[in-house]
Amino acid sequence: MISPSIRRLRSVITGLALAGAAQVAAAQTPAVNPAQWTDELRAFARQDSLTPPPAHPILFYGSSSIRKWETLREDFANRPVLNRGFGGSRFPDALYYFDRLVVAYQPRQVVLYEGDNDIGSGATPQEVYQSFLAFEKLMQQKLPKVPLVFLAIKPSPSRWALYPKVQEANQLIRTYIEQHPKRLRYVDTATPLLGPNGKPQPQFYVSDSLHMTPAGYSVWTRVVGKQLKK
Template sequence: MKILLPLLFALVPCFACVAQTHHAQWNAAIEAFESSDRANPPPPHAVLFIGSSSIEHWKSVVADFPEVNVINRGFGGSELGDSTYFADRIIKPYQPRAIVLYAGDNDLYDGHTPQQVRDDFAAFVNKVRSFDPGVAIAFVAIKPSMARKALLPKIKQANGLVHDYAATQKNVTYIDVFTPMLAADGQPQPKWFIEDGLHMNRTGYELWISLLRPWVDAHGR
C-alpha cells in the first residue's frame, strides 16, 4: 500500500494531461470563433446552437430561424465535454437567451457509456448554470445515423437517460429527433443523410427545424 499510494497520486496529473490534450485539438476552432466575434460582434441574448458536426454543418441555421437571433458555434468531431470545457469562451460571452446543444454522438463512437453521456450533459448544464442560472437549454437527441447503426442500442439508452435527467431539471428540455428519424421497422433511414451516412442532408435538417421551431420560438424571444 505504501508503494501504491504514491503511484496513484503520480498518475492523477497524467489523467489531467490527457484531458487537456484532448481539448487542445479544438483551440484553433475556438480562437477562430473569438476572432470572428471581435471583427463582427454577434447579437447579445441570441439562441446559441452549439455542439458537434451536426451543428457545425448547419450553415443555414440563421436563415432557418429568422424570427430570432441565432449564433452557430458548432465544432465538428467534438464531444459533450468539449462544449463544457470551452463554455467560458464560447457560451458565457454571448449571454444567450437559450442554448440548443447537439452532442453525445461522437462520445458513444469513442467508447463512452450511455451513463457517461448523461453525466457529461449534467456537467454541461451545471457549468452553464454557474454563470447563467436561468438560461433555457435544449438537448437534441442523438440521431440514428446509418454510419453508426451498430451503436443504436447505446444511442437509445443514452437518449433515454438524458430524457429522464432533463425531466428533473427546470428549463432543460429533451428534443426527440431520434424517433421521427427511424423507419417503421425501427432502423435508421438513409433519406436523412448525405453519402457518408453520418451527416445530414437538407431533408434531415428540415425535419430538425420542424421539431425545434416550437421550442426556439418559445425561448428565443
C-alpha cells in the same frame, strides 16, 4: 452477526473498487486536446470581429451536427440564433470551452447537441449522462436563468450498431429533463429520422452515413423550432 469493524472494512473496499472503476472509465475516454480546436476557435473570433453576434443569442452548441447546420440563420430567420458547434467535439470539449463559447455570449437560451462522438469513442450511456449532468451544473452555476434545450443524439447508419447505447443515453437524459421542466427541455431529434422499418432513412444522410442532408436539417428545424425562445 457482522462486527462494525468488518462493516467499515467492507465499505472501504467497496469505495476503492468504485474509485478504481471510475479511473478505468476515465482512462477509456480520450482526453481533451485544446490544440485540436485552434483553427475553429480562431474562425469564431474572426466571425465575431467581422459580424458581431446577436445580443443575447439563442446559442447552438455541440459537435458537427451543429457545426454543419449551415442554414441555421435562414431556418430560424425570426430568431437571434448563433452557431458555435465545433466538429468532432465530445462532452469533455463542450465542458472545457463552456466559458469561452457559451458564457462569453451571454445567451438567452442554449441548444445543445453532444454525446454522439462520446458514444462513438467508446463512452457508456451512463458516462454520457454524467457528462450532461456536469454541463447542466455549469449552466446552473454560471447561467442560472438561461434555459437549456438538449437535442436527442441522432441515429446514424454508420453507427447503427451503437444505437442501443444511444437510446439508453437519450432516455437517461430525457428522464432527468422531464423531472426539471422549468429550466430544461428535451427535443426528440432522433426518432423523426427513422423510417417505418425503424432504421435511419437514407435521404436524411450524406455519403458518410453520419452527417445529415438538408432534408435531415429540415426535420430538425421543424421539431427544434417549437422550443426556441423569441
